[in-house]
Amino acid sequence: MNPNLSRLQAYPFERLRQLFATVTPNAAYKPISLGIGEPRHAAPELVKQAYCDAILNSGGLSVYPATAGDPALRQAMGQWIERRYALQVDPATQILPINGSREALFAFAQTVLHPRADGQAAFVVCPNPFYQIYEGAAYLSNAEPYFVNSVPESNFAQDWDSVPESVWERTQLLFVCSPGNPAGAVMPLSEWAKLFALSDRFGFVIASDECYSEIYFRDEPPLGGLEAAAKLGRADFKNLLSFTSLSKRSNVPGMRSGFCAGDAALVKQFLLYRTYHGSAMSPVVQAASIAAWNDEAHVVDNRAKYRAKFAQVTPMLSAVMDVALPDAGFYLWARVQGSDIDFARDLLANYNVTVLPGSFLAREAQGSNPGAGRIRMALVAETEECVEAAQRIVQFVQSRS
Numbered sequence: 001m002n003p004n005l006s007r008l009q010a011y012p013f014e015r016l017r018q019l020f021a022t023v024t025p026n027a028a029y030k031p032i033s034l035g036i037g038e039p040r041h042a043a044p045e046l047v048k049q050a051y052c053d054a055i056l057n058s059g060g061l062s063v064y065p066a067t068a069g070d071p072a073l074r075q076a077m078g079q080w081i082e083r084r085y086a087l088q089v090d091p092a093t094q095i096l097p098i099n100g101s102r103e104a105l106f107a108f109a110q111t112v113l114h115p116r117a118d119g120q121a122a123f124v125v126c127p128n129p130f131y132q133i134y135e136g137a138a139y140l141s142n143a144e145p146y147f148v149n150s151v152p153e154s155n156f157a158q159d160w161d162s163v164p165e166s167v168w169e170r171t172q173l174l175f176v177c178s179p180g181n182p183a184g185a186v187m188p189l190s191e192w193a194k195l196f197a198l199s200d201r202f203g204f205v206i207a208s209d210e211c212y213s214e215i216y217f218r219d220e221p222p223l224g225g226l227e228a229a230a231k232l233g234r235a236d237f238k239n240l241l242s243f244t245s246l247s248k249r250s251n252v253p254g255m256r257s258g259f260c261a262g263d264a265a266l267v268k269q270f271l272l273y274r275t276y277h278g279s280a281m282s283p284v285v286q287a288a289s290i291a292a293w294n295d296e297a298h299v300v301d302n303r304a305k306y307r308a309k310f311a312q313v314t315p316m317l318s319a320v321m322d323v324a325l326p327d328a329g330f331y332l333w334a335r336v337q338g339s340d341i342d343f344a345r346d347l348l349a350n351y352n353v354t355v356l357p358g359s360f361l362a363r364e365a366q367g368s369n370p371g372a373g374r375i376r377m378a379l380v381a382e383t384e385e386c387v388e389a390a391q392r393i394v395q396f397v398q399s400r401s
Helices: 003-007 012-019 045-057 071-085 103-113 133-139 165-169 189-202 226-232 266-275 283-293 297-318 340-351 383-400
Strands: 095-098 124-127 144-152 171-178 204-207 240-245 258-261 331-334 374-378
Touching: 012 124, 012 240, 012 340, 071 095, 071 226, 071 258, 071 283, 095 103, 095 226, 095 266, 103 171, 103 204, 103 240, 103 258, 124 133, 124 165, 133 144, 165 171, 165 189, 171 189, 189 204, 189 226, 226 258, 240 331, 258 266, 266 283, 297 331, 297 383, 340 374, 340 383
Parallel strands: 124 144, 124 171, 171 204, 204 240
Antiparallel strands: 095 258, 240 258, 331 374
């Protein structure tokens, strides 16, 4: 067996299940879960119709799909990039369909990482807290993750200046997440400029996880990695691949559909890897994805639901907790008094509400766990349920005080 499998830590939701194994929730309340970031708004009718039509009329289940996807799909993705970011991207060489961002972020590490001539392990640098796929991708590629803590005083930006030059010298891959999970922070252009300069100097590749880009609360949409590169004169997107998905944008996590785009040289090598990996997208999913990428009305409606929901819930919680409206995403990242683990366990026991301890989303790095003392609340249910959960959390915090 691959010995690196033993280095993988339990996924946060498995740790949550273990934490709650001995907890008896208060039966006086119906259960409400804010623990998992799984979109629960209704999937768009036009996407469901396109999916059904493809099953009935296209014969898509009777053929092997091409790993590069149908040209019409890549064209739809390219047109979305042009509308969203005012960028021209070549669908034939700079875009690749993926089966959701999760599998692709993991697989991309296998494409990029390689043995060093000096025999030392390469580094994969990533945010802390972070999406656990980054860590697993590093370990199973015989690399070492290096965690860069977020700084609450700087809108939860990563302290890239804290990374020693000796680490950058061994870095082959950098994962960034903007808007971030869990704090929802959006990287400004100045931060991108810093990372591009480091990439040019040390030669590492940047994988930009942008799956939350279409859920935001300000008038200006979040800056994307490709957009930042273009603004900084990097029209070839050198050493950059951005990953996005329909899961959050279009409320179709079960479709497992997204794309990556950027440096044509990286796309070419990733396509070669994926051809062997066997990760082609079903023609039926491709047809539904074309419908999703070509329509923006359902995305605007979805964003409006999140804005209305956060507008009700955030003031309620901020009255009793250290929490604020994020730049984007569908999480609230709140500081709690005492242990985040105790908070989550006691909240379930007393009020039957599930939240995720922040320490489960981070690792001890540079002397601290930046998730400790925080909880992540996923406001993915309908507004009424989220408001009820917030009311219970307020009562719980007040009872603890």
